[in-house]
Amino acid sequence: MEDDMFRIAAILDPRFRMTWASASDVSSLTDILVTEGLRFQEIDEVQSPSSKVLKLEEDSIFSFLTPTKRRHRSGADPISLEVKAYLNEDNEHLSVNPIDYWKNSESDYPILAKMAKHYLAILASSVPVERLFSVAEASLSN
Template sequence: MASTVDPRFKMRYTAEDNKTTIQSRLKAEMQTLAMMVPPQETAQETSEEDAEAGCAPKKKMTLGSYFKTAEQALPLNNQKSSVSCELESYLQSSYLDSEGDPLKWWKEHEKIYPRLSKVAKKYLCILATSSPSERAFSSGGNVVTCLRSSLKPDQVDRLVFLAKNL
């Protein structure tokens, strides 16, 4: 699914028989993320109030506020159609250059594709390499040698931590 939300590839390298499955999973995830995130209007009002006050107090949610957000939400059929339209619009838009940064692209197009940008940020932030974990294992192999084979696990953890952070 990560390659689908990457504007450099979209569905270019996806097999034809998998496209409908991926699109339906993507639509379902867009709907669940849209339900979980509070409306943008309330978030902006809170941030403006915090800026005026000079501090960041947390606003308590009352029972009435839950009903208010439920009333503001789109009906399920309208939400499904808007999610479908948003996804189709994204898939029909032009590809990003292969040298371009997909996260910057999503930042620029966040207003056009609000639900899909949340899904993209969720999947594109995952590190695509195992280098950091490989480095940790390598430093662990350097710490635990034949002469230090009887170290207890807590000591090994501390020595690896020191080796990586000093």
């Protein structure tokens, strides 16, 4: 599971996407990303107040009078479509900040953007913490 966390974070970095993965791993990595995206989608649906309102309207005796949103009826779920579209894009230049990329792409990939905010916040190393302790030690010893 911990390895999946790092893999997902690497895939969600728009500068690399899956260029680091072997051709034989791409399918399984895509499945991991879609599975995690479904989890985020479920969490979002549970926390969204608009889903509760929609549910009440559907259960109402007068529900036939209110316009309803047409549900997505294609064979693929929204996260699968997002993942496919995201992975088909060209990689961003190395100077691009991944967090800025996801802020700008939130309307195109809403579920992946939420995942990116979660996964890209992970520190890749302990160097910043060690540097902080070194500075604190130096200031206390002086």
